[in-house]
Amino acid sequence: MKYVRKKSNPRRKDSLLDVYVWFYTGCILVIVGSIATVIGPGVKDPVIRTINTEIPAVGISMIFLTYNHTIALVTFIAATAIITLILLRAIVRLEEMGAEL
Amino acid sequence: MYPFLDLVNLTTVSAGIALIGTAGIIMLPKPIDKVIMLGILEAGFIGMIVAAKYLDVAMAGAIFDPISTIIMLIAITKINEIREKKIKSQEEGFFA
Numbered sequence: 001m002k003y004v005r006k007k008s009n010p011r012r013k014d015s016l017l018d019v020y021v022w023f024y025t026g027c028i029l030v031i032v033g034s035i036a037t038v039i040g041p042g043v044k045d046p047v048i049r050t051i052n053t054e055i056p057a058v059g060i061s062m063i064f065l066t067y068n069h070t071i072a073l074v075t076f077i078a079a080t081a082i083i084t085l086i087l088l089r090a091i092v093r094l095e096e097m098g099a100e101l
Numbered sequence: 102m103y104p105f106l107d108l109v110n111l112t113t114v115s116a117g118i119a120l121i122g123t124a125g126i127i128m129l130p131k132p133i134d135k136v137i138m139l140g141i142l143e144a145g146f147i148g149m150i151v152a153a154k155y156l157d158v159a160m161a162g163a164i165f166d167p168i169s170t171i172i173m174l175i176a177i178t179k180i181n182e183i184r185e186k187k188i189k190s191q192e193e194g195f196f197a
Contacts, residue, residue, distance in 0.1 A: 021113060025120065047132050048132060051126065065155070
């Protein structure tokens with residue numbers, strides 16, 4: 001009995017479950033991270049807001065992973081690192097100049 | 102026999118780690134704690150990529166994520182120094 005069930009659909013349920021776990025975790029991360037970036041705790045500080053921005057980036061990467069968009073995934077990971085560099089550099093520079101952030 | 106043991110695979114454990122990291126980033130107030138929890142979130146994400154068997158993408162992610170963490174740590178220490186200097190110069194009566 002167990003052998004027959006294993007032969008009829010060897011990995012089908014597991015792989016579908018995997019895809020749904022990726023997609024729903026990505027959706028949760030995008031929505032919750034976006035709300036936390038707008039009205040999260042301590043978000044007056046621009047550094048904290050920039051770190052909160054990383055959560056929707058990871059969520060969108062998980063949605064790319066669900067649809068097998070590999071090159072978009074690699075490009076988005078690299079672009080997120082470079083955007084973080086530029087944003088934090090700009091924030092430090094403005095704080096150094098004493099601007100109202 | 103144990104149906105919930107089917108849930109213990111790399112995808113589900115990575116999703117749990119990513120959700121724990123998300124909750125930590127949102128709840129913890131200090132930036133250093135946020136950077137540590139961001140490390141946990143990225144660890145869950147890389148586990149999820151490995152569960153999808155895209156090992157080359159996992160390699161690229163494993164290279165780019167510590168770069169982002171190092172940039173954040175440098176920015177946090179620098180902005181902390183600037184704010185301390187500002188507070189000190191205000192206490193001494195100078196304008197920053």
